[in-house]
Amino acid sequence: MSEAALYVVATPIGNLEEMSPRAQAVLKEVDLIAAEDTRHCKQLLKHFSIQTPSLSLHEHNESQRIDQLLNLLAAGKKIALVSDAGTPLISDPGYLLVRQVRSAGYPVIPVAGPCALISALSASGLASDRFYFEGFLPAKTVARQKRLQALADYKATLIFYEAPHRILETLADALSVFGGERQACIAREISKTYETFYTASLSEVQAWLCANPQQVRGEFVFLVEACKANTSADTPSEEAQHLLELLLQEGLALKRACHLVANVYAVKKNHLYQWKLQQSSGCAES
Structure with a gap:
């Protein structure tokens, strides 16, 4: 790590044992960590006895931080980018920074690790040869239904992130648009204590979640099987x-x-x- 570079470092999505030795070494050796939430980051750094200073980089200040971080790179500094959990830029900030750093001619080096959507897909039982990651759907009902309608005929497994306070509404909309027979999977709290996977038809998934209100908590990945060929x-x-x-x-x-x-x-x-x-x-x- 002799030259200035931006390291895009994946961090655990739940179980801290997911933190790779390489990720730990990079976070110890860089000069600065750009973190989505410095409070969350400091807890992680403390667990691994990492003393590197951090500053915030989130969706509201990313554009303002770029010049500051480019100046540090110009001074020969090494910077790590982390999100609250998983691989940065996947439904998290960082794209603008990575683009500008690359345009300025500095290396951008990924430090591979956990990613919730890939973990969910690998264990869902749904087809993994082709998939489409949508991220978070619109919060408003009409916009969400419209977006689901646009995805209804995709010949690929659909993958969404969803918040616990909207998961039941999203399931209801998906059932309305896709029909109850299409296979789906709820992946909740991946790699954490209460990790749960439930794969069944959309109507069965909705009934199961409604019957188990204790499951409507935590971080969700919601997957829906691909649209079958028209018959x-x-x-x-x-x-x-x-x-x-x-x-x-x-x-x-x-x-x-x-x-x-x-x-x-x-x-x-x-x-x-x-x-x-x-x-x-x-x-x-x-």
């Missing part, structure tokens, strides 16, 4: 199509109309919604 079963029956068209002619919103038709004919609301969008798109193009 003829995805095309609504003529009766369902006819009723949907009648409801739309009466002025009902598409989402509401799909909900009513799905209840009458026991079809998936999402299939109706996507079918109508495809029909509308085809008419617009012809």
